[in-house]
Amino acid sequence: MNARIEKIFKLPLYQRLLLLGLVLALVGVAFYFMFYAPQLEESARLEREQQNLERRLEDNRRIARNLDQIRAEYEALQVQLERALVELPHQKEIPSLLTNISSLAREQGLEILMFRPMGEVNRGFYAEVPVDIRLVGSYHDVAMFFYNVGQLPRIVNISNLSMESARSADGVARLRVDCRATTFRFVETSTEGQGG
Structure with missing residues (x-):
């Protein structure tokens, strides 16, 4: 036999048992770190x-249980979006909207001294389209013009309003009105980078 093994067999029993325990502990530790620990990590x-x-x-x-409600909400949002898009015209509809505003002024008997579209202001998904307007007419005609602009299906805000008394040649009291009419248009995603 090998000299080392013979040396181990000559040791007292408690030392052989201690050595056996040590070898078993080393095998156990090696087994734990090589096989058991990776399996624990994989299990976790x-x-x-x-x-x-x-x-x-x-x-x-939960979504499946609420699918009908979610679909109804989606459809309601689609309807709201369509309504909003009606109030926010696309680029090609802006000239006709501006023509409508100028026609409303003429229909009310107002004299248009200035109708000047300004530069468009991009605000993300929509753009502001301001128009500076100068009108002359009676107070009632001006008020009816503003009322009729408010009744348009598109959003048109009147701001920067100033009124001055202006007499006509025949002595009738008239108002000269300066204001800015701002309408809004929908900015399509393909043209978001453009605008001015």
Whole structure:
């Protein structure tokens, strides 16, 4: 036999048992770190993944239970978007809207001294289209013009309003009105980078 093994067999029993225990402990530690610990980590990872999947499954079940409500909300939002788009004209509709505003002034018997579209101001998904206007007419005609502008299906805000007395050649009291009419248009995603 090998001299080392013979030396071990000659040791007292408690030392041989201690040596056997030490060897078994080393084998146990090696087994733990080489095989058992990686399996524990994998098991913990799989448990976390299972919990995440169960959470997602519960979220999906909740969504499925509320699917009819979510669809109804989506359809309601679509209707609101369509209504908003009616009030926010596209680029090609702006000239006709400005023509409508000028026609309303003429229909009320107002004299248009200035109708000057200003530069468009981009605000993200919409753009402001301001127009400086100078009108002359009676107070009632001016008030009716503003009322009729408010009744248009498109959003038109009147701001920077100033009124001055202006007498006509025949001595009738008239008002000279300076204001800014601002309408808004929808900015399509393909033209977002443009505008001025």
